[in-house]
Amino acid sequence: MLQIDLWKRILIWTTVAVGLFLALPNLFYPRVEQHNDAVAAIELQGETPALLAERDGWPSYLPSGLVNLGLDLRGGAHLLAEVQVEDVYAARLKALWPEVRDVLRDARDTVGTIRLQPSQGDSLRVRISRPEGMQRALELVRGLAQPTASVTGAMSNDLEVTADGSDIVVTLSEAERAATDRRTMMQSLEIIRRRIDEVGTREPTIQRQGADRILIQVPGIGSAAELKEIIGTTAQLTFQPVVGRTDDPGASAGVGNEVLPSLDEPNTYYILEQAPVVTGEELVDAQPAFDQNGRPAVNFRFNPAGARKFGDYTAANIGNPFAIVLDGEVISAPVIQSHIPGGSGIITGRFTVEESTQLAVLLRAGALPAGLEFLEERTIGPELGQDSIDAGKIATIVAFAGVLIFMALSYGLFGLFANVALIINVALVFGLLSLIGATLTLPGIAGIVLTVGMAVDANVLIFERIREELKTARGPARATELGYEKALSAILDANITTFITAVILFVMGSGPVRGFAITLGLGILTSVFTAIFVTRLLIVMWFERRRPKTIEV
Template sequence: MLQIDSWKRVLIWSTLVVGIAFAAPNLFYGRVEGHNDAVKAIEAGADTSENREAASAWPSWLPSGLVNLGLDLRGGAHLLAEVQVSDVYAARMESLWPEVRDVLRDERATVGTIRLQDGPPDELRVRISEPGGMERAIELVRGLSTPVVSLTGQGTRDIEVFGDGSDLVVTLSEAERQAIDERTLQQTLEIVRRRIDEVGTREPTIQRQGGDRVLIQVPGLGSAQELKDLIGTTAQLTFQPVISRTGSANDNPGVGNEVVPSLDEEGVFYILEQAPVVTGEELVDARPDFDQNGRPAVSFRFNPSGGRKFGDYTAANIGSPFAIVLDNEVISAPVIQSHISGGSGIITGNFTVEESTNLAVLLRAGALPAGLDFLEERTIGPELGQDSIDAGKIATMVAFAAVLVFMVLSYGLFGVFANIALILNIGLMFGFLSSFGATLTLPGIAGIVLTVGMAVDANVLVFERIREELKTARGPARAIELGYEKALSAIVDANITTFITAVILYVMGAGPVRGFAVTLGVGILTSVFTAIFVTRLLIVMWFERRRPKTIEV
């Protein structure tokens, strides 16, 4: 008999109701988006009357998930940046010099005096006065090496040491360079993501491209320059010993030192040791604050390792100045008055409240391990995005109308049932996409249009099979039942192969290709559900009420 158990009917209708409920917020996009933004602001501490009013514009007990609009629909900023990994090599060599200096000083009787020599940025060159002690010097410096931490570099060391005349040369091994490249790219991706998340943007796309490039797309941002200002600052904070203060940038600082300008005092420069005491990478927190005079400042706190180094340095250098350097500019150069324990302090300067807040955001998000060279930048205006949305709507409505008319003309009342299922299918698609905050792009709209055309394929297979079964004169109930049973294998086979294609597109593709794959894959799942279960339920309910002796498909 043609029947569906009661519990199955309840489950089918419940699935439809839940799906439509999750899709409904997209019909009131602006209102729900304002509600979500206001709720986030209130949770972050901005509990103002305007935010409370915006939050009350949508009932809190209703779903509030939305399908996020991608860059090509909302407008926004697009950047392609190249990570300067060579900067990391140079920084690594700079940080290695104090260790090399200390280990060679202990063997001065063998290697003689040591002097740091100029050389390539990714190479540390040290001249020793006793060439006969070169082998001992190489042995000592090799003792500073550590195993490479990577899957491909197991069993190798991180540095290579050799002699070049009277110079001892230290370079990074090839395995360590590869490991640094990988770590630098991963760290850059994470820090860029954290910085963008700090300003509350919606669904940014941050992806690695190739060996040393990063793709960044942020919908809703005003311009590419605004995005560059947000992520382009490396925010490299260091605390460095001060050797002297000068009024010229052309003074010779000496090997191992550098000349750095003052941020607040025009024409003032500081000669600093290149090797920092601590760096911003050891910061665990930074927040806007005020100094003892009520002026905007930034308070900070180090991790235990950084706090210990900071405390030891201040204890040993009371009365000496040290520089707080941000992005190669001296923010402040105070004199150490006492031992600073606890690993915390405060950065003062001629900040405004906005500047201190932005600096805290950059420091809290972490220092970029290397500079970014922007190779490509585009700003997509919201007008262009709206044009894309309008074009997508027209394409979807044309496809939708054509399919509806075709089904009614081809299958009559059964075509009407298929059309009802198709409408519910679109609702389920948007409910599914809204439930996990998927991003809809222009290729994604193409995936929806394709789904509309494909969604009736299963119904066509069933209806044609029912036509065949009606010719055997087994009666309409048996014909409908056999039609669904015998068409099921063809429906499953056709949709599984298409779903596998969507999965491959998602895994292998990027950006727009993934947007198309997501909507296509979700559309396949919802269309199979509506074709096999919803359309059949509608036909069964009609058949139970009318009990026709004959049917026409």
């Protein structure tokens, strides 16, 4: 006998109601999107009348989760960047010079005087005046090597130290270079992601491609140039000792020094020691603020290691200038007035409020460990995205209408029940996409169109089984019950294998392939639910109301 317990009916209709409730905001996409943007802006900037009006444009008691539109639907910017990992080798070896100098200085009686020589970017070259002490010098410098921090580089050191006449040549080992490349790519991915998240963009795609490239796609952003401004600034902050000042940009700085321009003082250049005392990597926080004169500035705070080095240097160099360098420009060179413990300070300069806020964002997100070279950049206009949406709508409507008409003509009243379940099925797909915050792309729309076609497969199997059972002269209720029972195994087999395919596409694929896999997988789950439970419940309710003696399927 066709029967469904009351608690099962309540559970089925509750599931349907929740799915429709979650999908509801997508019918009012612009209003809900404006509401969500206003809520995020209020959290960052505080309440303003305009933001409050936008926030109140959508009731707070209704869900506000939306299906995010991908780059091909919303428009936005696409970048392919190559990470200059060689920059990290040079910076690493440049920072090693003070340690080499100090360890050799303790053995000056054996190695003589120590001079830094011009070096290639991937090596550090130091000359000693007593070649007979070379063996001792090599031992001392090799003592600075550390084990390579990687599984593949186990049992190897990070430095290779060799002799070339009177010169000691220090390079990174192959194992250390490979480990450095991996770290650099991971840091670059994370920092780019943080910088983009800081400006509130929706559902960016940031993923590694190949050995040293990063793909960046950000929907809703104005242009590729705007995106490059956000992520292309390295925001490398260093604190370097000042050797002198000059007005000649071509002045000789000496080995181990460099000449950098002043940001605030035109035609002024500072001669600085290349090896920084502290770097931006040791920053743990940076916030926009104002100095004692009410001008925009940036407060910063170091981690314990950076705080210790900063405090020790300021204690030992009271009365000397100390340069704060950002991306190759001296933004400030204050004189150290007293010991600065605690590892906190303030960066002042000719900033606007907007510039100080942007600098704080970049410093807080962290410095890119290496420069980026943009190999490919593309801006997709919102008009093209709208065209894609319109084309996807037409494809979905045509497929939807075709399936509805076919089911109604083929199975009559039962086909109409299947059509109701199909409409609910599509709504449930959008409800689930909204719930998990998924991004819908053109391939995702293709997955929904495919789901529309597949959603009726289960109903077709059930209805054909009911037809077969009616031929054996069983009553309509018993034929319907057996039709559902005997079709269940075939339905599960077909959908489980397709779902496994969707999972493999999601795990192994990337970008558009994943978008297709998500909508296909969710569509399979909702179509099985609507075919087995929703359609059956509709038929049972009709049976209870009409009590038919015969049925036409």
